[in-house]
Amino acid sequence: MTTAPDFSSVIDSLYTLLQQRKTADPGSSYAASLYAKGLDTILKKLGEEAAETLIAAKNESDTALVYELADLWYHTLVLMAQRNIAPQQIADELTRRSTQSGLAEKASRGTPTKE
Ligand SMILES: N=c1c2ncn([C@@H]3O[C@H](COP(=O)(O)OP(=O)(O)OP(=O)(O)O)[C@@H](O)[C@H]3O)c2ncn1[C@@H]1O[C@H](COP(=O)(O)O)[C@@H](O)[C@H]1O
Numbered sequence: 001m002t003t004a005p006d007f008s009s010v011i012d013s014l015y016t017l018l019q020q021r022k023t024a025d026p027g028s029s030y031a032a033s034l035y036a037k038g039l040d041t042i043l044k045k046l047g048e049e050a051a052e053t054l055i056a057a058k059n060e061s062d063t064a065l066v067y068e069l070a071d072l073w074y075h076t077l078v079l080m081a082q083r084n085i086a087p088q089q090i091a092d093e094l095t096r097r098s099t100q101s102g103l104a105e106k107a108s109r110g111t112p113t114k115e
Contacts, residue, residue, distance in 0.1 A: 011077070011087050018081035034078055042082055046075045 005013070017031075024032035034042050049072040056068040080087070097105050 008087075011073075014074070015077055015081060015087050018077055022081070031078055031081075035082060039082060042075070042079050046072075046079055049075045 021029050021031040022035055026033040026036040034045065049068065053065070053068040053072050056065040060068075077087075079085075080090075100108075
């Protein structure tokens with residue numbers, strides 16, 4: 001029996017593929033077409049997928065919600081690849097936060113450092 005790849009492996013593999021798609025032909029790759037259109041188009045798609053996720057969560061089945069969440073994760077990864085933010089950086093930030101409760105973390109929040 002084959003085991004389905006775990007979440008982390010799927011995310012890492014897709015991120016690697018999305019990095020490779022930066023040099024692909026926009027006519028042959030959806031991700032390459034997004035990169036060619038630029039950051040504003042990627043952000044618009046991300047916003048659309050977030051809205052579709054909210055609608056599915058309110059009105060639709062678990063199957064429909066999973067479908068929209070997968071679109072949202074996919075477009076989040078496109079944005080991350082475009083900005084060269086690796087999945088490990090998100091994992092590191094969540095790990096840093098894991099040492100305190102959400103309420104304590106919220107109270108400690110300032111403005112994120114801008115580079
Ligand atoms: N996981 C995905 C994936 N999830 C979602 N999408 C695309 O995200 C888009 C979702 O947008 P919408 O829901 O708005 O649907 P749409 O109306 O068709 O989109 P628009 O025309 O409005 O942009 C669709 O075009 C989906 O095909 C994805 N496209 C690609 N992948 C993965 O990326 C790999 C490489 O894809 P290419 O780069 O296209 O070769 C694929 O093998 C998949 O593994």
